[in-house]
Amino acid sequence: VLTAGTGIKVTDAGAGGAVTLAINDSVVATLSGARYSGSVFVTGSVGASTGFSGSLTRLADGTSYLIAGPNVTITSASAGVTISSFDSGADRGAQYVVLQSTGSLTNERVLTSGSGISITDNGAGNGVTLNIVDSVVATVSGTTFTGNIAFEKTVTSGTISQATRANDTAPQDIFIQPASGDAGGALGVAYLIWFREFQGKRTSRMEHAYYGPEYGEKEIEAALRESNLPSEKLPDDRLIETVAKLMEGENVIGWFQGRMEYGPRALGNRSIIADARNKENWKKVNLKIKFRESFRPFAPTVLAERTADYFALDRESPYMLLVADVHPGKRREIPAVTHVDGSARIQTISATQNPRYHRLIAEFEKNTGCGVIINTSFNVRGEPIVESPKDAINCFLHTQMDFLVLGNCVVRKDALTGDQQKDNKEYLKKFELD
Structure with missing residues (x-):
């Protein structure tokens, strides 16, 4: 042929x-x-x-x-x-x-x-x-x-x-x-x-993609002990308040929660998250965390009830697969997730799909007035999305993420000693460019 x-x-x-x-x-x-x-x-x-x-x-x-x-x-x-x-x-x-x-x-x-x-x-x-x-x-x-x-x-x-x-x-x-x-x-x-084979009847449509592995509190704490990482365990309310506050500005956070998503997109349980209002976060996440070209765009997660306020989208997009224009009046507000053509590949999130992730963004909105954040997969370029607490810790230590949140445990990069911070050169050699 x-x-x-x-x-x-x-x-x-x-x-x-x-x-x-x-x-x-x-x-x-x-x-x-x-x-x-x-x-x-x-x-x-x-x-x-x-x-x-x-x-x-x-x-x-x-x-x-x-x-x-x-x-x-x-x-x-x-x-x-x-x-x-x-x-x-x-x-x-x-x-x-x-x-x-x-x-x-x-x-x-x-x-x-x-x-x-x-x-x-x-x-x-x-x-x-x-x-x-x-x-x-x-x-x-x-x-x-x-x-x-x-x-x-x-x-x-x-x-x-x-x-x-x-x-x-x-x-x-x-x-x-x-x-x-x-x-x-x-x-x-x-x-x-x-x-x-089983003459199965059609059921209601898929409501979410969180069907992957889940790690409990004991497994997370064991992984932190094994890595000798200092952490602070917070109750639910304080965790949400703390992380939402940390997200303001230039902090980039590894967010590891509940059951893993299936498919190629991180949807809020194995995600790297940051403030979409800060254009510098676009460059920081690309160059210092994902280790890829600075022009590569990021997708937003928006509260489902705020979608129409930011995007020309009249339906849900829970799997980050629909593209819509960012309203012209909002492009300067969320530059880190607005593509060069004025569009964005959107994930909408509702309280029923992912209660904790939705609550985090709602708290961020309460503090900042913005119901949109950066959401990209928890990995470096060419690496599979992290699956376990050990994977998440390894990726965190080899990048310039500022905080790691494993369940209710928060790890601060600035609290680590010099020998705990890893050289990323050997780590990146393991993964092909995507």
């Missing part, structure tokens, strides 16, 4: 994502769309790999390297490629589309081209991706769609959620499974067995 020189056709979503990484100047979309009981389901992957600056919106016309599934009609033009229609049959199959900046896609180019990806490339690729996703949703559902839509697979995690941003025909309800990647297959297998 790769040596044919006329395009690329992959036969599964996983291969689509892998192939994208090997091709410059291209966007590969591998998507399937279907309707069931009035709802639309979209699955597959979209990836961009570009070697030129901002040109993906002006693609050359070249139908020879545009390949689609048998039930899809494609219209190509100098401005780009549009998926114009799906076959009306029930089984639409997968669609494979390669958008290429030149009329030539040789084997040598695919295997040896290695130019880098710039910020403008990513922006242009993202724009084309959104157009493709919009086309799939629109053609599966019809010209207008006000029903329910569910997204799955890796296309979800990066840009899929933006497809409904500023969309006049946005669906009434959007569901994105929080582990929308290969890991979500485990959940799919469990549901398949439940429905087919």
Whole structure:
């Protein structure tokens, strides 16, 4: 397939994502769309790999390297490629589309081209991706769609959620499974067995993603003793008051609570949290804690009842997978979580989903008037999210986090002796760049 020189056709979503990484100047979309009981389901992957600056919106016309599934009609033009229609049959199959900046896609180019990806490339690729996703949703559902839509697979995690941003025909309800990647297959297998083998009835929708391991008070205290770390154990009310006060300004806190989230996003139980009002926290967390590029954005957690005050979002986003604009009047208030295009990838939190995390942010709002904080995963770049108290302590000691909160125990970095603070160079060598 790769040596044919006329395009690329992959036969599964996983291969689509892998192939994208090997091709410059291209966007590969591998998507399937279907309707069931009035709802639309979209699955597959979209990836961009570009070697030129901002040109993906002006693609050359070249139908020879545009390949689609048998039930899809494609219209190509100098401005780009549009998926114009799906076959009306029930089984639409997968669609494979390669958008290429030149009329030539040789084997040598695919295997040896290695130019880098710039910020403008990513922006242009993202724009084309959104157009493709919009086309799939629109053609599966019809010209207008006000029903329910569910997204799955890796296309979800990066840009899929933006497809409904500023969309006049946005669906009434959007569901994105929080582990929308290969890991979500485990959940799919469990549901398949439940429905087919045990004739299981559908239950109410997922309310949260806190189904992972949990460590009790004794296990946390044992980990602190083993690490010889001084800590202060606080009752619930005082803990919330203390941490909310510590968050004001430039303190960055490792927050380890209850059952771990599942999926790639930290949702308030294995999180690094900080004040979203302080733009310097953006740089500090990136450079001194996550050890990654300073421009990488962070997501906000907002009290669910305050969402509309800050964001153009009219629904909950409990899994940090929906993107919406930050209201222009609020962008200067929460600069640390406002992306360069004025958007944010939002986690909403309610008192029923995560009572302690919600209470912490509510206390922070009482003190500051701001119901939004920075929330990023508790790890360094390339490291899995911390799972155990030992993991959390190790990450804390090798970064410049100011405080660690394990359950009700608070550890202060400035209370540690010199030999307790670790050199991060060897620690970072364990993890590949993400």
